[in-house]
Structure formats: structure tokens, C-alpha cells
Amino acid sequence: MKKVTKAPHQKKPPLSTAQKIKRRNFISFSAFFALSAGAVTGWKWLLDAPEETPGITAGARAPLRRALNKTELFFRNFFGNNHLVKTYPKSRAASQVRVNSLIGIEDDPNFDPKNWVLYVKRKNQSPLKISLEEIKSLPKTEIIYDFKCVEGWDQIQHWAGVKLSDLLLHYKLDEQTKNQYMGLETPNGEYYVGLEMESVLHPQTLLAYEMNDKPLTLAHGAPLRLIVPVKYGIKNLKRIGTMTFSNSRPRDYWAEQGYDYYSGL
Ligand SMILES: Nc1nc2c(c(=O)[nH]1)N[C@H]1C(S)=C(S)[C@@H](COP(=O)(O)O)O[C@H]1N2
Ligand SMILES: [Mo]
Helix, strand or coil, X not given: CXXXXXXXXXXXXXXXXXXXXXXXXXXXXXXXXXXXXXXXXXXXXXXXXXXXXXXXCXXXXXXXXXXXXXXXXXXXXXXXXXXXXXXXXXXXXXXXXXCCCCCCCCCCCCCCHHHCCEEECCCCCCCEEECHHHHHCCXXXXXXXXXXXXXXXXXXXXXXXXXXXXHHHXXXXXXXXXXXXXXXXXXXXXXXXXXXXXXXXXXXXXXXEEECCEECCHHHCCCCEEECCCECHHHCCCCCCEEEEEXXXXXXXXXXXXXXXXXXX
16 A cells, blocks of 8 residues: 655645635734724823813813824914915916906096095094005015906916005004904995905905006006905905995995805815
């Protein structure tokens, strides 16, 4: 009789299905126990972690609070004043700038830009009257960005003027900026917009008196128009006559027609 000997190089027989299941179960359970141990250790670490100063954050554990703070910071940076609209080199700016609509401009034939002043209405005080010369004496800021209209067109445009926040600071209107909203209207009151203070104070928001390094044309809002890059065109009021402050939403021409009041980008 021949002796049957296993050759030393012979492969192990393949695992049966039952063996495979056993082995998988073993691996799964080992992993489960290892992860559980890790989770318990992590949980204990969290419980033993110092509490945040009570009263400020309702006693959340410091590591959790740190995560929350990071999240909040992310959203504030994203939606707040540190989120800047993309800008372009001057060479990209359109030379033929589109004129879109002229409500409050074409229907005011007696308007004389030479007699123009900006009226700033203040609670319990007489309105401030600011001339274009005074506005031009403040630091000039320019921006080249993609202007977007809700009607579906956009164009890279170049505007210059005074930062709205600079003007508010210069005329010591900080008390007024504690209000939630600013309202802006044409001198004849036929076009009007409302803006939340966050967009008003945004570092790219301008009161513009120049386009492509030249004084504004009447069709583009001379002598002074709003450029608020975080908003659609409808909020960029041309020919500003009056400025108001309030804690309730100021009237807004297109919001009254059913457009989004915020109209942000
Ligand atoms: N006074 C006034 N401002 C206005 C408008 C308007 O009709 N009247 N139209 C708005 C809209 S819808 C857009 S898209 C922009 C267009 O500005 P532009 O004509 O300089 O391109 O102005 C905004 N400001
Ligand atoms: Mo628009």
C-alpha cells in the first residue's frame, strides 16, 4: 500500500463557508470591542475635561465648546463681514456698462444734480445734509466685481466711491447703525430699497460716484448710487436721495413686487 503523505508545499484546503463566517465574526467582534473601549475612554476624557466658565456657555465641556466655537466661527466668516465677494483686475472690467432700468430717474425731469445733497434722517434730530464735495473728500475706495441682475445677466464692472461704513463713521452715525436696517430712496421716492445693517457695513459696500474712473452718468445713478456686491442688482439703488435707519424692514420696491427681500448672493 502506498503511503499517502502530504507534500510540505501543499496549500491548505480552502475554508468552508462555516469557517469563513466564524472568522468574520471573530474579526467583527474584536473590532467592536476595541472601538467600544476607545469610545468609553473618549467619553471619560470628555467627562473629566474642564467645564467652560459657567454662565457664559451653560457649562458645556471645553472640547465640545471648542468645536461649537469653530462651527460658529465658520458660519460667521462665511456669512458675515469677512466673506468678500471675488474681485477682478481692472483689465477685466466692461467698458460698455449695461443700463438696466430707470425707475425714479427718468420720471424726474426737474432733477438737478448741481443742487443735490444726501439727506440722512436721524431720530429726534434734524436731517444731515451731505454734499457730493464732502463725500468726495473722504477716502476713495474702488471695486471691480461681477455685478449680477436677477433678470439673468451679469457683467464685471468697475466702481469707485466712499465705503459706506467710512461715511457712517466719519459722520458719527454709529448710534444709527445700531438699528437693524437702512432704507435708501431716490429723491422723488419712486425707487427704494431696504438693507440689513450687516450688508450696509460690509467692507465692499460703496456709495459710488465714479464708474470706469469717470463721474457717474445720470443713467447709472449720478451723482451717487449704492454698490452692494453681496446683493443682486435690484438692491443697488441709483441716485440716492435719502438714507434712513430703523429696526423694522424699510419699504423695498421689488420686495413689494414679490421678490426676495434679502436678495443676497
Ligand atoms: N433708481 C433706480 N435704481 C436702480 C434701478 C432702478 O430702476 N432705479 N434698477 C436696479 C436694477 S434691477 C439693477 S440690475 C441695477 C442696474 O444698474 P445699472 O443700470 O447701472 O446697470 O440698478 C438698480 N438700481
Ligand atoms: Mo436688476
